[in-house]
Structure formats: C-alpha cells, structure tokens
Amino acid sequence: MIRLSGRLRSSLIIGGQGIRARKLRTFLSMVSLFMGVLAVVVVQAGAEIANRALLADVELSQGKDGTRQMYLNPEGKTVETALDVLAGRTDAVAMTTVQAIIGEPGVKPVNEGGGPVDQPGGYGRNMTCDVNGCYEVPTGNEGAPSGQAVELQLVGLTGDIRSFRPFRVDSGQWLDFGGDPSLAPRLVLNTKAAEAFRRFEVPAEMRLQGSTINATPRFVGVVEDGGYAPAAYVRSDELLNWLGAGDLSSGRNGPGLQVMMSPAASEVEHALRARLVAAGTPEEQIHVNTVNTLERMSTELSLMRWIFLGMAALVLLIGVAGILNVGLATVGERIEEFALRRAVGTPRLLLAGIVLAETLLTGLLTAAAAIGVGVVALQLASGMFGSRYPSLQGIEFPWQAGVAGVVAGLVAGVLGGLVPAVRAARIPIATVMRA
Amino acid sequence: MTPLIRLAGVTKTLKGQEQPRTILAGVDLTVHSGDSVAILGRSGSGKSTLLSVIGLFDRPDEGQYLLGEQDITRIPERKAAALRSAEFGFVFQRFFLLKHLTAAQNVAMALVNGQGWLSRRKRKAKVLAALDRVGIAHLAKHKPPRLSGGEQQRVAIARALVREPRILLADEPTGALDTETGNLVVEALRATTDHGCGLVLVTHDRDHAAKMGRVLRLSDGLLNPAAERVVV
Ligand SMILES: Nc1ncnc2c1ncn2[C@@H]1O[C@H](COP(=O)(O)OP(=O)(O)OP(=O)(O)O)[C@@H](O)[C@H]1O
Numbered sequence: 196m197i198r199l200s201g202r203l204r205s206s207l208i209i210g211g212q213g214i215r216a217r218k219l220r221t222f223l224s225m226v227s228l229f230m231g232v233l234a235v236v237v238v239q240a241g242a243e244i245a246n247r248a249l250l251a252d253v254e255l256s257q258g259k260d261g262t263r264q265m266y267l268n269p270e271g272k273t274v275e276t277a278l279d280v281l282a283g284r285t286d287a288v289a290m291t292t293v294q295a296i297i298g299e300p301g302v303k304p305v306n307e308g309g310g311p312v313d314q315p316g317g318y319g320r321n322m323t324c325d326v327n328g329c330y331e332v333p334t335g336n337e338g339a340p341s342g343q344a345v346e347l348q349l350v351g352l353t354g355d356i357r358s359f360r361p362f363r364v365d366s367g368q369w370l371d372f373g374g375d376p377s378l379a380p381r382l383v384l385n386t387k388a389a390e391a392f393r394r395f396e397v398p399a400e401m402r403l404q405g406s407t408i409n410a411t412p413r414f415v416g417v418v419e420d421g422g423y424a425p426a427a428y429v430r431s432d433e434l435l436n437w438l439g440a441g442d443l444s445s446g447r448n449g450p451g452l453q454v455m456m457s458p459a460a461s462e463v464e465h466a467l468r469a470r471l472v473a474a475g476t477p478e479e480q481i482h483v484n485t486v487n488t489l490e491r492m493s494t495e496l497s498l499m500r501w502i503f504l505g506m507a508a509l510v511l512l513i514g515v516a517g518i519l520n521v522g523l524a525t526v527g528e529r530i531e532e533f534a535l536r537r538a539v540g541t542p543r544l545l546l547a548g549i550v551l552a553e554t555l556l557t558g559l560l561t562a563a564a565a566i567g568v569g570v571v572a573l574q575l576a577s578g579m580f581g582s583r584y585p586s587l588q589g590i591e592f593p594w595q596a597g598v599a600g601v602v603a604g605l606v607a608g609v610l611g612g613l614v615p616a617v618r619a620a621r622i623p624i625a626t627v628m629r630a
Numbered sequence: 631m632t633p634l635i636r637l638a639g640v641t642k643t644l645k646g647q648e649q650p651r652t653i654l655a656g657v658d659l660t661v662h663s664g665d666s667v668a669i670l671g672r673s674g675s676g677k678s679t680l681l682s683v684i685g686l687f688d689r690p691d692e693g694q695y696l697l698g699e700q701d702i703t704r705i706p707e708r709k710a711a712a713l714r715s716a717e718f719g720f721v722f723q724r725f726f727l728l729k730h731l732t733a734a735q736n737v738a739m740a741l742v743n744g745q746g747w748l749s750r751r752k753r754k755a756k757v758l759a760a761l762d763r764v765g766i767a768h769l770a771k772h773k774p775p776r777l778s779g780g781e782q783q784r785v786a787i788a789r790a791l792v793r794e795p796r797i798l799l800a801d802e803p804t805g806a807l808d809t810e811t812g813n814l815v816v817e818a819l820r821a822t823t824d825h826g827c828g829l830v831l832v833t834h835d836r837d838h839a840a841k842m843g844r845v846l847r848l849s850d851g852l853l854n855p856a857a858e859r860v861v862v
C-alpha cells in the first residue's frame with residue numbers, strides 16, 4: 196500500500212514536472228487532438244439527439260417497442276365483444292375510431308374529411324378504392340353551407356393508452372379512467388385539434404357519425420399524440436352514451452378497431468381471440484403484430500452513425516499522429532532525463548507509465564475541452580433555434596456523447612503515448628551516462 | 631570484515647561496429663567501507679564501462695559480483711533499480727542536472743523515484759542536509775543555468791549523497807572543472823569516506839588520484855595497482 200502510493204505520488208510529481216516544463220507543447224498537442232475528439236463528440240451527440248427525437252415520435256404514433264397490436268374489422272359483434280372483454284383492463288386497451296364534427300350545426304367543416312386544417316383539401320375528396328376502381332365517397336355534408344366546424348377522429352379508449360403510446364400532456368389533464376362514466380363526454384384533444392379550434396373559434400357542439408343527437412363535449416385537456424390530423428380521445432363507456440357499439444368504429448380514415456396489448460398480456464390475447472371467434476369474428480381476420488420500429492430504425496440510424504464516426508475517427512487519427520509526433524520528439528529530448536532518473540533508481544515501468552500518463556492526461560484534458568464546447572454549443576443552438584425546431588427544445592447533452600469523447604481522448608492518449616513510453620523504457624542508461 | 635562490493639573475474643564484451651570488443655577481460659576489485667579507490671586508464675580503456683557494471687547500469691558477461699554477501703551478478707532490472715536507489719550514488723563528468731528544476735528539486739529527484747516515500751517535510755530536510763554537506767545550502771532555490779560548473783557538480787554530488795549510499799561512483803567528476811574547483815569537488819567526495827562510504831573515482835588527474843587510498847589502472851581489460859604511485 197505504502198509502496199504503491201509512493202510510486203503513484205512519485206509519478207504524479209515527475210509527470211507534473213514534465214508537463215510544467217513543456218506547457219506550450221502540451222497545449223499544442225491538445226490543439227492537434229481537439230478537432231478529432233470534437234468530431235467524435237459532435238457525431239455521437241447528433242446521432243443520439245436524432246435517435247431520441249425519432250424514437251419519441253415513433254412511440255407516440257406507433258406505440259412502444261414490443262407492444263402487441265391487434266387490428267379487427269368492426270363488423271358484427273366484434274366491437275361489442277372486444278369492449279366487453281377489455282373493460283377495466285390496464286394491460287390491454289381497445290381503440291375505436293369514429294368521425295366527429297365539432298362546431299356549428301349543419302355546416303360543412305373547414306377540414307372536410309378530417310385532414311389537417313392547414314392543408315385544405317388534403318383529405319377533402321373522400322376517395323376510396325376497391326376492386327372496381329376508385330371513386331368519391333359521399334361525406335354526408337352535401338349541400339351544407341361552409342361554416343365554423345372542425346372534423347376530427349374521435350378515438351374511444353377502454354383504458355389508459357399511455358402505457359403503450361406515451362402521449363405528452365400539453366395542457367389540462369389526461370382522461371380519468373377511474374370512476375363512473377360522465378353523461379357529457381369528456382374529451383382530450385390532440386394538439387392539431389386544439390390548434391384548429393383556436394384558429395376557427397368553433398362553438399362546441401359535436402355531431403357524431405351514426406348519432407342523431409348532438410352531444411355537448413367537455414374538453415379536459417390537450418395532448419401531443421404525434422398525429423398530423425385533428426383527433427380527440429374519449430372514454431369508450433362515455434361514448435356509448437351517444438352511440439351504439441356498432442357505430443363506435445366507423446371512421447373512414449381510422450384503422451378500424453385496434454387493440455394494444457402489453458407483451459405480458461398473452462392471457463388477455465387468448466381470451467379475446469376465443470371470445471371474438473365465439474361471437475362470429477372469422478379467425479383469419481384477427482391480425483396481431485408486434486411493434487418493432489425501433490429495431491428497424493436503429494439499424495438504419497446506426498449505419499449513418501458508423502459512417503460519420505468513421506470520418507470522425509479519421510480526423511482523430513490525424514490528431515493522434517500529431518500527439519505521437521510531439522511525444523516522440525519529447526522522448527528524444529528527454530533521453531538524458533530518463534536515463535538519469537533510471538540511474539537514481541526509478542523503475543523503468545514507472546517511467547513508461549509516466550510518459551503514457553502524460554499523454555493520457557493530455558487526451559483527457561482535450562476530451563474535457565471538446566465536451567465542454569459541445570455542451571455550450573448545444574445550449575446555444577437550443578436557445579437560438581429552439582422555437583423553430585421543437586426537437587431542440589429543452590434538450591440535454593446526451594451522456595453517450597460525453598462517454599464517446601472521453602473514450603476518444605483515452606484512445607488517442609494510448610495510441611499517441613504508447614510508442615514514446617516504450618522508447619522511454621528502453622533507453623540504455625550505460626550508453627547515455629558514459630562520459 | 632565483509633567487503634561492500636567484490637568483483638571477481640568480471641568480463642564485458644560490447645558489440646562493436648564490426649566485431650565484438652572485449653572491454654573488461656576479468657576484472658577483480660574489492661571495496662570496503664571507508665575505502666577510496668582511484669581508477670586511471672587511457673581514454674577508451676573501459677573505465678566508464680567498469681563503473682556502469684559496478685553501478686548496475688549493466689550486467690557482467692562472466693565472473694561474479696557480490697554486494698555484501700548478496701550475489702547480484704544476474705540481478706533482474708527491477709531489483710537493480712531498487713539497489714541503485716538504496717546503495718549507490720553516482721556523479722558524472724557532465725553534471726546531468728535538469729535545467730527546469732531548482733538545485734533542491736534536482737537533489738530531491740533521487741528521493742522521488744518510486745522507491746519508498748518521504749513526506750515533503752522530511753524530503754526538504756534531507757535535501758538541505760545534503761546540499762549543506764557540499765557547502766551550497768544557500769543555492770537551494772537556484773536553477774542550474776544560474777550556477778557555476780563547480781556549484782553544479784556539487785549539486786550533483788548532493789543528489790548522489792541524499793540517500794546516504796554505501797558506495798559512491800564518480801566518473802571523471804572534475805573533467806569539466808578548473809583545477810581549483812576540481813580540488814574542492816574531489817575533497818568533498820573523499821570526505822564521504824570518513825562516514826564509511828566506499829568511493830570509486832575514475833579520473834585522468836594524478837593529483838586527484840593520489841588523494842585516494844588506492845590507485846588502480848585499467849588497461850587491456852584488466853585492473854592492476856598503478857605503477858606510478860605519486861605522493862604529493
Ligand atoms: N555501446 C557500445 N557499443 C560498443 N562499443 C562501445 C559502446 N560504448 C562504448 N564502447 C567502446 O567501449 C570502449 C570503452 O569505452 P568507455 O567509455 O568505457 O571508455 P573510458 O575508459 O571511459 O574512456 P574515456 O576516458 O574517454 O571516458 C570504447 O572503445 C568505446 O568505443
């Protein structure tokens with residue numbers, strides 16, 4: 196213990212004397228290494244940030260990886276059965292989709308068809324295609340005057356969908372699935388719908404496809420759901436006050452009836468399947484798949500990342516050549532010092548270690564500088580462009596980039612210091628000290 | 631009494647440019663505590679080579695080398711480094727001081743070598759004592775470029791003495807000094823033997839050699855008593 200700490204302390208003093216005697220040289224080594232380490236940090240940080248942004252989007256709109264998804268044709272007793280099986284469950288949630296128009300009664304909505312409001316006519320012509328070709332579908336608003344109303348997808352939920360799709364609450368609150376259903380349906384809008392209402396100031400009356408009575412909805416919150424078109428979320432059981440189960444999922448643009456299940460909920464999946472088949476749903480119409488977009492996306496992203504990291508590594512290599520060059524020159528210059536230190540009893544391994552430690556320290560200092568620059572740059576970018584690119588807002592420096600920077604610094608230190616260290620250890624004392 | 635060091639039949643062959651050259655061809659040398667030995671010899675006769683074998687910079691090809699009762703003929707480098715630190719002190723013709731360090735730091739170098747550890751306070755005390763022994767304690771904070779040759783060599787001697795070695799090896803320590811300064815340095819070296827140190831001094835100066843207890847001559851790879859024993 197004492198021996199080890201004696202060595203360590205000696206090497207700290209010797210290394211410190213070496214660096215202090217060559218401050219400018221150490222600084223120049225750092226400069227030559229800086230760009231390389233910075234390149235590695237930037238590439239890694241960029242890749243992480245892009246990855247996170249994409250991943251967040253994908254999770255919002257498609258569901259977390261591993262989620263089991265069942266798509267069902269909303270025919271016969273399918274919807275009724277599914278709602279019945281899944282009522283009150285948290286590990287599996289059914290989503291129904293129906294078109295709804297909120298606003299002035301009896302008018303054509305500003306976004307007929309339920310498309311994005313800032314893309315007029317986007318979904319305006321309701322085309323549908325089958326074996327006979329494509330043709331226009333009547334919207335039910337023929338002849339109605341244009342007015343202040345917004346058409347949106349009304350999504351009925353049997354439970355909290357957020358364990359599969361982590362919607363971010365923008366304002367207000369998310370649906371409360373506990374307690375009795377309310378007679379006036381409570382709605383949570385997505386940000387696109389909220390924006391449409393803000394823009395067109397529509398009065399709040401809701402027409403539902405398939406319902407003859409118009410409901411007065413209560414908006415309780417706004418969430419970011421990753422979608423592009425206006426949508427609103429509501430408890431299925433509240434929706435059932437206004438619509439029959441068969442009408443719950445008649446949305447033209449919706450995916451029909453969708454069930455999201457956690458990977459662990461295989462029992463529910465079996466039960467649901469059995470009940471559906473018993474209720475007359477054809478077995479072959481029950482499709483289940485598992486969300487694995489992340490994996491597919493990551494392979495593409497990581498390919499990009501490796502290409503960029505490869506280029507960064509090249510820049511780093513140039514820096515290593517610089518540090519190696521300086522290191523070799525320094526050893527050449529310090530031959531007498533090293534021989535002398537060995538003559539007075541310094542073990543050669545310790546000397547090699549000190550030479551290596553000096554470059555490692557240079558590498559680490561460079562890494563610290565590069566990471567610091569990266570953090571500051573990211574903060575500046577987030578402050579300046581955050582309003583234009585939401586993905587840059589409130590972003591944090593990814594720790595992976597920090598690790599990559601430190602690793603790059605260490606690798607550069609080892610590559611640039613090893614050869615000089617070996618040389619230093621090999622200096623023959625007898626030859627140097629021979630007067 | 632067991633001698634400090636004892637070399638018997640030591641040989642050393644160095645790889646020359648064309649063919650190997652035998653520099654030491656069977657050297658016998660015994661040094662006791664308090665002994666002072668001068669080694670004379672023509673340039674190229676192998677005096678420095680002999681010192682580098684004694685000082686464990688190098689190992690003999692053949693023969694035997696005893697330190698006290700320990701056979702160190704084939705000692706591994708790691709142990710040799712520890713012995714160089716604990717048992718030997720070295721002084722060279724060129725002073726080999728690091729010019730970016732002060733005199734005191736240059737002396738402390740022999741203490742900060744990864745062989746054991748002394749607190750900063752103890753180190754300072756030892757360094758000052760060593761500098762005091764060669765009469766330059768007042769120059770502790772000076773850096774070598776600001777010291778005269780004689781002062782620099784005395785810093786080097788202080789560095790060799792700071793660990794209180796049992797054997798002091800000096801390779802032409804006065805070679806770069808004028809006569810008067812040289813005399814001072816040689817006297818400082820010889821004084822160490824009063825404390826029981828063994829001294830081996832390589833020199834071209836017969837006056838300096840004459841101040842040693844024994845004078846030997848290295849020629850044809852062999853060490854023999856010098857014929858020209860000069861008495862001052
Ligand atoms: N590394 C080496 N390889 C081969 N030969 C060497 C080597 N080093 C020294 N020599 C030769 O060994 C011989 C002895 O050298 P050494 O330095 O021991 O002589 P010296 O007696 O100390 O001379 P001087 O009085 O000039 O210092 C010289 O002829 C030298 O050329």
Ligand SMILES: [Mg+2]
Pocket residue numbers: 629630677678679801
């Ligand atoms: Mg010599």
